[in-house]
Amino acid sequence: MALTPKSEITREEKLAQRDAAEREALLREVDDAVRQGDAEQFLNAWGKPLLAGLVLALAGFGGYLFWESRQEAAMEKDAEVLVAALDQVEAGNLKSGYDQLEALAGEGGEGASSFAAMMRAGIAAQQSRPDEAARLFAAVAANESAPxxxxxxxxxxxxxxxxxxxxxxxxxxxxxxxxxxxxxxxASAGELVGHAYLDQGKRAEAGALFAQIAQDETAPESLKSRARQMAGVLGVDAIKDVDALLEEQGVTEEPADGAVAAAPQ
Known part of the structure; x- marks a missing residue:
């Protein structure tokens, strides 16, 4: 079988291809020029505001970093005051510790200021100045900025x-x-309220509250023991598990006669 010879591109087709290529190149140039013109027009209109905004943003970020460093420095200074005052208290120098906390506690803010006020109140109570201690405690309780x-x-x-x-x-x-x-x-607040109920003659309310305290797993054992005794006196059973309570208090039951005896140490 004979092969059909490949037809050659005519002159008209070559001219058409060249015109198409030229038009495509021209379109690209126009497109690039338009894009460049739009960019220049955009920068002319918005370049300065954008630059100003960028400068302000950088200035704001720098200001935040400066503020944060100042905050950290202030917190470190407050912590040093608290530690120094605590050292004085532990050394028995209550007046010195009390005086060192005066400026920080007087700020009336949150965090370190509130802790300083609480420490001053505690020192006043320890120095048998209950009126001043109560006043300082009341100020912290009324401070909405405190935790x-x-x-x-x-x-x-x-x-x-x-x-x-x-x-x-x-x-x-x-x-x-x-x-x-x-x-x-x-537990601590409930104990005081329970005794206030007794002063009011509300034995049922007091007994129920003491029983709740006795069964509170987070309460100190000494407080739970007092509450258990008070509940028992008021006729309320505050013991859920007798065996667990005996084991907790180091008491075991002898198998021979059922008598209860202290566990061997």
Missing amino acids: SALRDLAKLREVATKYDSMGSAEIVAALKPLAVPGKQYF
């Missing part, structure tokens, strides 16, 4: 400090929000 847990502790300490001078209804009103199972200071 909530610290405010609750301050309220508890305030009431405990002036308990004898307060009426039972006033004590219940102040501490009842804290005397709730699950609250951080439930």
Whole structure:
């Protein structure tokens, strides 16, 4: 079989291809020029505002870094004041520690300032100045900038400090929000509220509250023991598991006659 010869491109076809290539190149040049013109027009219109915005952003970021460094330096300084005052207290120099905390506690802010105020109140209480201690505790409890847990502790300490001078209804009103199972200071606040209930003649409410404290796993054992005794006196059974309680207190039951005896040390 004979092969068909390849047809050659005519002159007209070559001219058409060249025209197409030239048009494509021209379109690319025009497109590039338009793009460049748009960019120049955009920069002319918005270049300066964008540059100003960039400068402001960089200045703001630099200012934030400066503020953060100042904050860290301030926190380090506050921590040094607290540690120095604590060292004085541990060394028995209560007045020196109290005086060192005055400036920081007077700021009335959050964090270190609130802790300094609490320390001053504790020192005043230790120095048998209950009125001043109660006033300082009350200031922390009323400081909305202080951490909530610290405010609750301050309220508890305030009431405990002036308990004898307060009426039972006033004590219940102040501490009842804290005397709730699950609250951080439930056991301590609940014990004070329970005794206030007894002063009001509310034996049932007091017994139920003491029983809750006795069964609170987060409460100190000494406080749970007092609450268990108070609940028993008021006729409320506060013991869920007798065997577990005996084991916890180091008491075992002799198998021979069933008598209870102290576990060997």
